[in-house]
Amino acid sequence: MNAPPSRTFGEPRGARCTRPHEVTSRKHHWGQPVARTLTSTRGNTGMGAVLRVPGMPAVFTAHAVSMAGTLAAEVALSILVFQRTSSAFLSALVLVCSFLPYAVGGTLLSSLADRFPPRRVLVCCDLLSAACIATMLIPGLPVPALLGLLLVTGFVAPLFQGARAAGLSHLLGADLFPVGRSLLRTISQSAVVSGFALGSVLVAAIGPLWLLACDATSFLLSAALIGWCTQATPAADPDGERTLRSVISASADGLRHLRANPPLRRLIQLTWAVPGFSAVGDGLAVAYTAQAGAPVTTAGVLFTGYAAGTVLGELIVARMRPKTRGSLVLPLVLLSQLPLICFAFGPPLPMAAALLLLSGAGFACNQGIDPLILAGSEPALRGRLFTIQTSGLMTVQGVVIAVSGALGSHTRPGLVIAVFGVLGALTVLWLAWRSPAAKWGVR
Template structure:
């Protein structure tokens, strides 16, 4: 069912019938999700006065990805993608709507947030699996790149505007808006996207998910590629966990940490845009250079650069994340059609989990070493480890 469209780049992807709705839905639901994280963090803090419980909002946003990726990955293959995507959006909308119940205990709020995190990787896996059916091999990595670019833009805008929106309308109204965004996403997908058939077997969901996990992990070339797609951002995202501490170390106001967060995201967007315009062969040849670009700028933190220079270094690092456009076709080719939904679900859940762990690890090491030394160490180890992994995965 793969559809070919002449040309390269994002415009070629968007010319494929029905795909504009996919990406608009992604932008709408992402905007609501980011706004909800900001709103819920503030709501929990207002009710409890506890910074720890407020911080648990982000933990509960990442933690369930592992559970959803392991236990429910087969859903992405066993049912038509459009049905899975709509159901996931409606489940998320129902969970956010539940948070609007007056006086709901904080534990219940976090529990509902955990549930949205469980379905999130299933949604991501089904969406990527449908792209693999709708796009040819040349455009598929560009389609995934566009999803990442939209996510980066939305995160930048969402966290910048979220706090202002909460101040203007309050966290409850912002959560209500998130319900609307999920329903809108479900409508866009349900009525505006092409049908793609199920490709997997019927049976026990958890058993099929574990079977798929064994298949993916037992395929050595595929395993190496998946590990590479996890480990590169695991190291390059470590400075995010130390952004506030690093700005304090330089003597700048802690609010300047936003420049570091923005730097990485802006670099990621620019890198995706540039790589999407290249030919598939060029993107493949640039995998190792882009991986090195994602890791080596962190080494320069040994010199304790000023916040503006540090932001530029992180932008350079973020641009290297476009290496995915070179390995996505390799991952796709190494996977049987009936396992692709499970592949993308596991890949997404593992990526979120390992990034959460790496950021927490950076924070822990940063309590022993100076923040700039911790970032430099991450760059040194990351450069070595990712280069070794890349050479094995691409050999």
């Protein structure tokens, strides 16, 4: 479990504007969402302001708990599959099954994020994931069944993230919404820095099955925090049909909306391209470590470099004024790609980690892009659009990592990273150039 708004760009017909210093939130009262007004000021738009909104600490605590459990469980499941099969291929399929379902689940089920209240969707997704992980604990369960259960959890993940973003858009004001999504990304990257290492230690200490049990518990705890400690928000499209056929048809409305709205489509594609191309550094980290003549066991410094850069960038940009964040979109998207070009010269491992840190810091561009996406989208379609955004991001990352890995087996990994850096810089520059709001920071 890895986002905004003023109404000057891409104003959809019939969209409701909010006054500059006034935003609408919801307060849970006897199970019903009751409208109330929150005041937002330009001088109070950092992460502390987000955490002071009622229910927000529970949202971020739930994310941290489930994220830590998920990362540790990936390590546990990979080891468990390898122990049962001695197959490196089947063990690697654990990560593939974590990426693959995003494209399908985000495309077919995205409308559920709009047709049901976000909090109900979140709790149901958490409970389904907990049930799947708990089923993995059945002794002697075949490996195909383990992978199938993992696919189900991946299938609902984009729906969960889309519904959560839709809920945040109700609870947070125009200036706080991008900071809220930034905080989610910061938690995710912090978990990446520590989660895999902690998972390895815990597997050695308590075994993979107990670690999977902890993951199931983390989903239950997340469901409890969201269900009992967060505010209720209304469904964006509560009157839509809820049959499977209508859900799939309505999910396609989000794709049609993007096709008919080029500025919005390019903004979402920009959020895919930035991490999609820069993920090559992570995908080839082990191979590049070997190319640099260092022990492959030290490859973790490259993984840590990118994740630490992401956290650092998010924290710095979150402290800036909303207008400043918007004006930094173009510099930050270029920062995410340009450092990768230096890998063509084969920098030593410490310098390579510093380059990835700079690249990761560029991911904070989303704090300027997210308000533009929210302002340019129809309110009734936001859950679908955020689900599609998450699905596309994960799919693009998976494809690029796979392609770069194949190329890295035939040529120098550093050269492959540099080539993708060039391609990424040209792509994000073109997308930003075709999106005047992203190009000039218009809000």
